[in-house]
Amino acid sequence: MRPGVRAWPGTRPATPTLVRMASIGEMGEDALIAAFVPRLPVSDAEVLGPGDDAAVLAIDGDLVVSSDVLIQDRHFRLDWSSPEDVGWRAAMQNLADIDAMGAVPTALQVTLAAPPTLDADWVLRFADGLREACEPHGVGVVGGDLSGAREIAISVTVLGETHGTQPITRADALPGQVVAVSGPLGAAAAGYVQLTEGRRIDEESIGLFLRPRPRIGAGLEAALHGATALMDISDGLVRDAGRIARASEVGIALRSDDVPVHEGARFAAIELLVDPRPWALTGGEDHHMLAVFPREAAVPAGWTVVGETTDAFSGVRVDGETPVDHGWDHFGG
Structure with a gap:
């Protein structure tokens, strides 16, 4: 293995050559x-x-x-x-x-x-x-x-x-509640950057870009712990938090230091000489869950509190500031 390359157990090598058989036509x-x-x-x-x-x-x-x-x-x-x-x-x-x-x-x-x-x-x-x-x-x-x-x-x-439970939407968060995520963020964004730049620094984050691995069942877990709003993080934490904020008519204050950054993203960032936190805040495609809970005591084990809801402002703020980069937009890039 090349120096400075972090392996991911079970990661396949580069895309294998396809065996020629009949075309679908x-x-x-x-x-x-x-x-x-x-x-x-x-x-x-x-x-x-x-x-x-x-x-x-x-x-x-x-x-x-x-x-x-x-x-x-x-x-x-x-x-x-x-x-x-x-x-x-x-x-x-x-x-x-x-x-x-x-x-x-x-x-x-x-x-x-x-x-x-x-x-x-x-x-x-x-x-x-x-x-x-x-x-x-x-x-x-x-x-x-x-x-x-x-x-x-x-x-x-x-x-x-639903097995008889009520679906959890984006629209029922209230001011004074806590915002949490179900897993570390930024791996998919780090993987994308490495592939785009032709670098293979961390195979785990590359693998998580190609094959997202959210913990399926975390959403149901959040629902059973009383979550008031819920969605998966597909377009970035900031943008998706903004969707909950708009639907629930609350503000969401995020703290960047509390957002869990995936270890592979941190490793890749060291090699690329960049800050990995923007990947965790705006990268998207990790598909972990973003939830609002009525109080911190209700947050399930394994989740990380990253902010709170408020009626002091609308939309999303990160460390008290309105973010410039909100994440992925399907028509704006």
Whole structure:
């Protein structure tokens, strides 16, 4: 291992070379589906899965639904990500959305559009990534669609259930409550910077950019501890805290020194001669949970208090100042 490179146990080497097999155009839709479906995870809630006009699920409580899209060269790059990485990311960021409602994810619907020249092996390995992410949580892929396109585009709809509990929204935080996060932040941003600059300083943070690993179940944990507002951190702590502030009509005061920075991000920052705190504040894509609790005593073990809600101002302030950088904007970059 090169000096100054921090390894992550279990990290794969650089994206492996794909074995040439038939393209999806040469293979045809029916044959591709026949090869693709058996590799998909099966939902614990599945009554009828892929193969019919619609799936049938057994649901306990309210149905919770979210959706997301991943576009080649916008949300992932083929020279950075293996097909399994893309499948993992497609699943995990959607599972986090259901967890962020204090609900339990049960199933995915996945639509894949791709050029007919794409190697069919890429599609099969994409299915493997979906399975690796979903199976530990009892979540399955119960249907979807395939289509031709100029570039790879993936649309995922995720379904969840509440098991009789009330969903936790962004809109019920009150002044005088505490704001907490469920895990250390900044790893994904650090990984992205390393890949962009062609540096491999910390393999763990690179791996967490390619395959986010939020603690699925932290959202339900927050709900059971009385959280009044909840969401996952996909676009950066500052921007997502601002969304809770607007929805709840409160101000949120964050303390940068209290925000937990991932160890790998700190390591990469030393090598890159930068401050890692902006990665933790605005980086996004860690997909850990951001919650507001009525009092500090209610915060579950393993969470970190990073600020409080207030009626003294609106929006978000960091260390008393209005931040210039708010994080990721899908249309502004």
